[in-house]
Amino acid sequence: MRLTKKERQSYLSQAFEQDPFLTDEEVAKKFHVSIQTIRLDRLELGIPELRERIKHMAEKKFDHVQSLSPNEVIGDVIDLQLHKSGISLLEISAEHVFKRNQIARGHILFAQANSLAIALADWKVALTGNASIRFVRPVRLGEKCIAFANVAEAHDSRLHVGVQTKVQEEIVFQGDFEVYRVGDDRGN
Template sequence: MPAIERLPKKVRQEQLKRTIEQNPFVTDEALMKQFGVSIQTIRLDRLELGIPEVRERIKSIAAGVDEVRSLAIHEVIGEVIDLQLDKSGISILEIGTEHVFQRTGIARGHHLFAQANSLAIALFNSDKALTASANIRYIRPVRLGERCVAKGYVRPTSKKGVARVDVRTYVGDELVVEGHFIIYRFAAKDEHELHKGGVPDAHRD
């Protein structure tokens, strides 16, 4: 593998700033690999440019998000850092030892599903929401220490109380999980309808 060409400091810092503006979730480690310099150099570049570390950038993004209504915030798997109810949202899940198979260090699929599914439910400005169906595709294994960024988008349907949600999960710029959900949303006063007729057939729209 050919060595990465070292850029002049000014050029590197300009590209570094542009990279972080395009992807605020990028880590110092990923930037180190991208620019072929030490982690200390990346940190010094950020300090000179006045760019905070990734956790501070995430916190600043999360400060202005809508509040989750359809479930308790601790029930969302991952940290919600962007939420526009009934439109879109983003959550981040750091893959730790509790998420992986001990022998392989590969993330268990149900954790990745739970991140995508709970984000899909959290998107709605409703008292409650339920998953009617889910179609998940795991594109490549996710490993210990990786950061999963799930991005969800609401796709309204013509059927009342039913919506489609597309969720795509990335590690860096690489798509690792793709999910398509049918979500039934309802107010607390309508909960008795579930006992009468069940979740409506979301596919007849």
């Protein structure tokens, strides 16, 4: 005999979990049963059809993209004087930390400082060239990081920006960024 119903259904659940993109037809071939059997199995196991499975995945992803929006700027720029100084605020939330120890990953602090440094430049296309940074002490979940940026040197196509990030007056991160202009566009 092939497999019992129970055995098949158990493998079935696994299969769909592992690869949600399987059609009933593909699974039917895999298990050498008819497509109807697979459909009865899905019914009993409460596994929705291919299209529904895919849709749910897409919906979840959509939520993420919208809410987390890891896009233009990391941190809220609350003060900005172009080519002079700026301040950015970032509260460390769950998606910023290592799960194991609730410590913010380095590139989050870097991203806040880097975004701020670039925002300081009044150029259409500004990019980071060199940077030298120091993670002074670990930052934990829930802490509010305030990044202070100051322009140390300003040339017409290069900016030297120093950034200090503090949690309650305590320095947690320090960085020097060299931001440069691309192209000859001026103004925003």
